[in-house]
Amino acid sequence: MNAPDRYERFVVPEGTKKVSYERDTKIINAASFTIEREDHTIGNILRMQLHRDENVLFAGYKLPHPLQYKIIVRVHTTSQSSPMQAYNQAINDLDKELDHLRNAFETEMAKHSRDY
Amino acid sequence: MEAGASYQRFPKVKVRELKDDYLKFELRDTDASVANALRRVMIAEVPTIAIDLVEIEVNSSVLNDEFIAHRLGLIPLTSERAMSMRFSRDCDACDGDGQCEFCSVEFHLRAKCMTDQTLDVTSKDLISSDHTVVPVDFSDALGGDDSSEQKGITIVKLRRGQELRLRAIARKGIGKDHAKWSPAATVTFMYEPEIHINEDLMETLSLEQRQSWVESSPTKVFEMDPNTEQVVVIDPEAYTYDDEVIKKAEAMGKPGLVEIYAKEDSFIFTVESTGAIKSSQLVVNAIEVLKQKLDAVRLSEDTVEADDQFGELGAHMRGG
Numbered sequence A: 001m002n003a004p005d006r007y008e009r010f011v012v013p014e015g016t017k018k019v020s021y022e023r024d025t026k027i028i029n030a031a032s033f034t035i036e037r038e039d040h041t042i043g044n045i046l047r048m049q050l051h052r053d054e055n056v057l058f059a060g061y062k063l064p065h066p067l068q069y070k071i072i073v074r075v076h077t078t079s080q081s082s083p084m085q086a087y088n089q090a091i092n093d094l095d096k097e098l099d100h101l102r103n104a105f106e107t108e109m110a111k112h113s114r115d116y
Numbered sequence B: 001m002e003a004g005a006s007y008q009r010f011p012k013v014k015v016r017e018l019k020d021d022y023l024k025f026e027l028r029d030t031d032a033s034v035a036n037a038l039r040r041v042m043i044a045e046v047p048t049i050a051i052d053l054v055e056i057e058v059n060s061s062v063l064n065d066e067f068i069a070h071r072l073g074l075i076p077l078t079s080e081r082a083m084s085m086r087f088s089r090d091c092d093a094c095d096g097d098g099q100c101e102f103c104s105v106e107f108h109l110r111a112k113c114m115t116d117q118t119l120d121v122t123s124k125d126l127i128s129s130d131h132t133v134v135p136v137d138f139s140d141a142l143g144g145d146d147s148s149e150q151k152g153i154t155i156v157k158l159r160r161g162q163e164l165r166l167r168a169i170a171r172k173g174i175g176k177d178h179a180k181w182s183p184a185a186t187v188t189f190m191y192e193p194e195i196h197i198n199e200d201l202m203e204t205l206s207l208e209q210r211q212s213w214v215e216s217s218p219t220k221v222f223e224m225d226p227n228t229e230q231v232v233v234i235d236p237e238a239y240t241y242d243d244e245v246i247k248k249a250e251a252m253g254k255p256g257l258v259e260i261y262a263k264e265d266s267f268i269f270t271v272e273s274t275g276a277i278k279s280s281q282l283v284v285n286a287i288e289v290l291k292q293k294l295d296a297v298r299l300s301e302d303t304v305e306a307d308d309q310f311g312e313l314g315a316h317m318r319g320g
């Protein structure tokens, strides 16, 4: 009777921010992004995309606990960039990659359904 | 601090085999994180429609009400509409009860056995209020000839006098919530293998040695051509990264006879759909859902503003 709703695993509760940002207090250009209701799907692509950025010195993510439905992405950059800039860039690049992928896939499907 | 260099990739796709419920394709020029994100989204986050609420009017069958409700939930329904449909929980047209036309589809089932012949109640007996959302028809997928197998998914069997009457509501959902909403039967990907045989070393092997080396692979990756007596790779993708041929070469005292690499930017995907949506549509929808997820994790204006203020404050405190 007191079981939590199943959708609590993927619906952000009212009054909670999807993404919160916290600067590191000791290290300059280091910060953590806490992303609510996300998991390895987003965590790992963000991390790997951040690794492609030459101004990123460190990028990692963790899922602190399987029953806490959030991930923490930590980014440390050089002074040429900032965690926020790197984070935004990573999302933009992934978004453009997926646009390209969808076009490539649809072109290929159109080619296939013609001789099918 | 705006617009740094772009680190975007331009992946390539090649479709190998295409059927309504099966797709095999190559994905190149990206990494395992993107391939895995697509796989995870196809399984758990591409929406479909499935029965979620059942009101039993009469049930004198041998199965109890919740058993039947569970079986109904697992029946795949055609879900082309799902991407544009609303989740009941965000539907404002039906203050939260999730039973309006924007977020649900109603089904009725009435069956009674009147003869001594056992009556099979199947997914074909479900009457939908929306002709675009109906139980998946597997008849042509099963290869037409065998007409005895074309009667839908059995829900329950009734004997003389037993009856089942119910109303069911189907809703949009995702596999993360309950597996009944997953459009994927299986989605897998593998690294494309690159296999190089050291021909000079192979020359030093006798015929029997070559034959036994070829046979050491648990899958049919290599073959010895009976005419030329050369060992050739016939199916690199049959290789399961089991290392058996490498161990065999070492045991024969011929290390380096074969070198096998996993190409870390090339993947071979197989996608099998439950029939709820076409396999090709499943991939397209997964890309779309992943894009929506990425868009949702963008930093909000107020987060950026709050940091600008805090950032200055922080700089003051550090004496900057």
Ligand SMILES: [Zn+2]
Residues within 6 Å of the ligand: B088, B091, B092, B093, B094, B098, B099, B100, B101, B102, B103, B104
């Ligand atoms: Zn509604």
